[in-house]
Amino acid sequence: MKLIFGFLLLSASIIIIIITPTHAVDTISSDQIIRYNETIVSPLETFELGFFNPANSTNHYVGIWYKKISTGTVVWVANRNTPLTHTSGELTLTRHGVLHLRDATNGNIVWSSTNISSNPLARKPMGKLLDTGNFIIYETGDNMNQEDPIWQSFDFMTETLLPGMKQGWDLVTGIDRYFTSWKSDDDPASGEFTYRLETRGYPQLILRDGDDIKFRAGPWNGRGLSGVSNLIPNRFYNFTFVLNQKEAYYQYNLIDTSVFTRLVLQPTGRLERWLWIDDKQEWNLFLTRQNELCDQYAVCGPFGVCNIDKSPVCECLKGFEPTSLNQWKNTDWSQGCRHAIPLDCNPGEGFKKYSNLKLPDTQESWYNLSMTLVECEKMCKRNCSCTAYANSNTSGTGSGCLLWFGDLIDIRTINENGDTLYIRLSASELDSIENSRSSSAGNKIRVIIPVTFLVLIILVSICLFYRFYNKKQQQQAVVTRLTGTSGNGFQHDSENTSTSDEYLELPLFGLSTIHKATNYFSMNNKLGEGGFGPVYKGVLEDKREIAVKRLAKTSTQGLHEFKNEVISISKLQHRNLVKLLGYCIEGDEKMLIYEYMSNKGLDSFIFDKSQSELLDWSARYSIINGIARGLLYLHQDSRLRIIHRDLKAGNILLDADMNPKISDFGMARTFRGNEIEANTKRVVGTYGYMAPEYAGDGIFSIKSDVYSFGVLVLEIICGEKNRGFVYIDHYNNLIGHAWELHNEGRSLQLVDKCLVDSINISQVQRSIHIGLLCVQRYPKDRPTMTSVIMMLGSEGPLPPPKEPGFYVGKGKQDITDSSPSYGSSSNNELTISMLNGR
Incomplete structure (x- = not known):
């Protein structure tokens, strides 16, 4: 009887084993090895991870691809820039929670995942492939760890954006999630094109070819991406944008989870949305974001607007005129448009409403998500450098504030769901626009002019002609x-x-x-x-x-x-x-x-120990801002781009109210069109204020003036001249002294002693930081004056300054025993000229 019972029990067990479904492995544990032709598969067998070999290539990679789709489309590559040339690769998860790809022939590590944790060992690390296509490494023992993994492939995307991926920044860890094109269809190495959420100014998605912007999706406006008309609600997926103190990212999620869709940055630089058609067993191109000429970045130049329904496509906004009429007529729109009547910071300036537009490039913008549109207008009007404003969120009745400074770039008309932009115009231009509207009806009425009045006009015209x-x-x-x-x-x-x-x-x-x-x-x-x-x-x-x-x-x-x-x-x-x-x-x-100018030059105050006490910190900070606004006007807002080339304290004059005014344009140079840099054999300027590339090689640009401005800022704060100042401990000049103090976290020691009772610590530290950004050695590292004004007027984080130029002072042998320990000021402000640049 026992024998029969045992036989039946064994048979039942065998049957249970036979009918129990087998599941593919979706995890990899510590020290487990995955070799060629071995894979792990997500729980619902949506995605698969393992080794693959692209068509027409002899290289081998670790990647993730669709398993349910017959084409096996690859969506992520681990070792895209370090391929294996044979099939002897081994993928392992270490006890530290790090994924290693090893070349078994020599034992070398070809690729590793980023080790976020500094702990010597993770607590039983586990790797798992999810049905979202995300591969995560987490610590076992708590399911919550899968929500906050040690590492995940979604943070290091390649050329594909999948549903649920966050394209943007983790502001806590500093991870920038963006995708990069393949080099070619058969080579997954990093190509030239990147598509990322850039957070300079108000965040926006930008497609670049190297450093050059090719396409700008525009900022999130609460309803979608401004200017991307095909990003509309559909039955397949929805999209969101998150911006807070911890994160800034764009994301789309599936509405119908049975759908397969992906956004791909192709090797050609095209952004394409693909949808899987199961009946045809193929991917179908659902949409692409670069369909037409107006999708090209800045095709119509500054203040130009692109309208695809017109021919030619570029036109100037009302109140603006072509910067170069001849080039404009020849369909060269690169110089864009300019104000028909230049701005002069007159209280009568106002704003004209422009509707159905793609919002301009927000790299030179400022934003506040809680302000009203009325508050936004007031803030823009108070700042003479503010050129336009708009709601940051246009859903519902609208909310938030976006301010632009400088040129408005990459605008186009949108027939439906476009945004509203308010652009600054001169008082007379606003009046002319209003008058043209009110008189349009009256112009249709024929008026009979009396002959005597006509004769009078002719006589007056003749007189005026002779006088002219x-x-x-x-x-x-x-x-x-x-x-x-x-x-x-x-x-x-x-x-x-x-x-x-x-x-x-x-x-x-x-x-x-x-x-x-x-x-x-x-x-x-x-x-x-x-x-x-x-x-x-x-x-x-x-x-x-x-x-x-x-x-x-x-x-x-x-x-x-x-x-x-x-x-x-x-x-x-x-x-x-x-x-x-x-x-x-x-x-x-x-x-x-x-x-x-009744108060003469700035130098007569800040370098004079008795006079310097008349300028408290508030006055000096106002002077710094005024000089910055004047330079911005010269570099950007005037009819011609002007490089001053001799900006120094002696050329900053003060009126009766201590308002600064830039003077002495005898050495100025005018740039036209797209000129941004020039070379001269006639180097002119003043020692201590000249940028390294100008003094050494005769190369000057707006960044040369930015360098001089940075020196001025440090002088205004310190009350000492850069030229002639020597700090006895390290023999550096004023720039070098400021650099050393900044690196040691002691910037406040730079401040003029007479300012101790009046300084605003935050403003002083920020001004010193900005001054050091302006005097960086290489011109490309220095900010523009637009950025300087934005940084002076905001409280956000600043980029760390790099090593300045010309900061080493005299050697020890050049310092006399009588030199003061803090520094000494020389009265020699020699202006140089006729030096031969190398």
């Missing part, structure tokens, strides 16, 4: 006397590319007027003297105070400066630039007449 003709003749004579030519403009050297007599459309002062105003150039009226000649204070008959720059008869440098200053700033209008009121040319006399 005589004035032009007079100005032409002035040009001839000034330049020694009979042409229609200045006679230029190699450093000035273009001008015309339009630059002399300034008031012409008679010599007798200047004599009377300056009491015949009395020594009591003399304000100072430079390489160009002396400067005198004067008072006109209408009680206006002026400063007269008189060209010395013996100055060859001054003649060049005189011509260049008229060329550079005769039409510039900004509250932080000294205003040129007119000129005087009679006989051998050549003079420029400026508005008078």
Whole structure:
């Protein structure tokens, strides 16, 4: 009986074993080895992990691919840049929780997963392939560990974005999740194209070819990605965007879990959404984000808008005009558009509403997610550098604030669900737009003009013509006397590319007027003297105070400066630039007449121990911001890009209210079009303020002025000159001293002692940090003035500065025993010129 019972029990066991379904292994445990032709499979057999060999390739890789799909499409590659050339690879999970791919022929580790944990051993690590396509490494014993794994493949995506993947930043760990194209269809090595969520300014998705932007999906606006019209709700998946203190990422998730879809960055740089069609057993192209010309980044240049329904596709926004009309007519839109009437920070400036647009590039933007649109407008209007604003979230009634500074780049029209943008315009431009609207109906009514009135207009026109003709003749004579030519403009050297007599459309002062105003150039009226000649204070008959720059008869440098200053700033209008009121040319006399600055130069305050106490921290911080706004106008917002080339404390003048104004444009250089850099054999400027690449090689750009600005910031904070300052402990100049203190976390020791009772610690530390960013050795590392103003006006994290240029001071043998231990200031502010660049 027992024998029969035992036989039945054994039979039942065999039957149970036979009918019990077998499951593929979905995990790998510590020290387990996966070899070629061995795989692990996700629980529902959706994905598989193992070794694979691309078509037309002899290389071998570890990857993850679809198992349920017959094509076995690969979605992730581990050793994409370190392939195996044979099949003797071994994949293991160490007791430290690290995945190793080893070459069994020599024992070398070909690839490893990132070891997040610093612990010597993980607690029974386990690797698992999930049905999402994510491979995770976690500690066993707690299911919650799978939600917060030690490592996961989703954090290190290759060219494919799967449902549930987070494309963006983990702000706690610093992990940047982005995907990179394959080099070719048969080579999974990292290609040239990347698609990532960039967090400079308001986060946005950007596709790059190397460093060049090829496509910008636009920022999240609460409904989708601004400007991506095909990112619309559908029955297959939805999409979300998360932005908080811990994370910033874009994600899409399946609505129908039976659907297979993936977003792929192809080796050609195209972003393609694919959908699996089960009936056809093939992938179907669902959509692509680069369909048309207007999808190309910045195709219409600054302030240009791309409209795919028009031909040509580019046009200027209302209130703007082509920067170069000839190039625009020839469909070269690279220079974009500019304000028809330049901004001058006038209180009457306002904003025009533009609808159905893709929001501009947000790299030079600032955002606040809780502000209202009314608060947003007020903040933008208070900041003269703010060019536009919009809601950051346009869903519902709208919320949040986005501010733009500088040029508006990569705008296009969107026929449906486009965003609304409010762009800053001058008061007169706003009035003209309003008047054109109100008069459009009246223009349709025919008006009969009386013959007598018509005759009167003709007579007045004739009189005006003769008056204008005589004035032009007079100005032409002035040009001839000034330049020694009979042409229609200045006679230029190699450093000035273009001008015309339009630059002399300034008031012409008679010599007798200047004599009377300056009491015949009395020594009591003399304000100072430079390489160009002396400067005198004067008072006109209408009680206006002026400063007269008189060209010395013996100055060859001054003649060049005189011509260049008229060329550079005769039409510039900004509250932080000294205003040129007119000129005087009679006989051998050549003079420029400026508005008078009652508090003279910044150097007379910060470098004078008795005067420096008159400038508390609030005043100095305001001066720093004012200089930055003036430079931004020169570099970006004026009609021509102007490089000052001699920015220093002595060329920052202060008005009665201590507002800073940049002066002395005799050495300025004008850039046109897409010029961003130039080379010269005539190096001009002041030692201590010149950027390394300019002083050494004669190469200058807007980043040369940024370097000078950084020196100025450090001088304003410290109250010492960079040139002549030597710190006895390390023999560095002011820049080097600031660099050493910053690295040691002692930046506040740089502050002028007279500021101790008035400083705002946060502002001072931030200003020193920004100053060091500006004086970095290489121009590409220095910020633009747009970024500087944003950094000064915000409280967010700043990038760490790299080593500055020109920070080593004198050697020990050059320091006399009488040198002070903190530093010494030299009175020598020699302006140099005619140096041959290497």
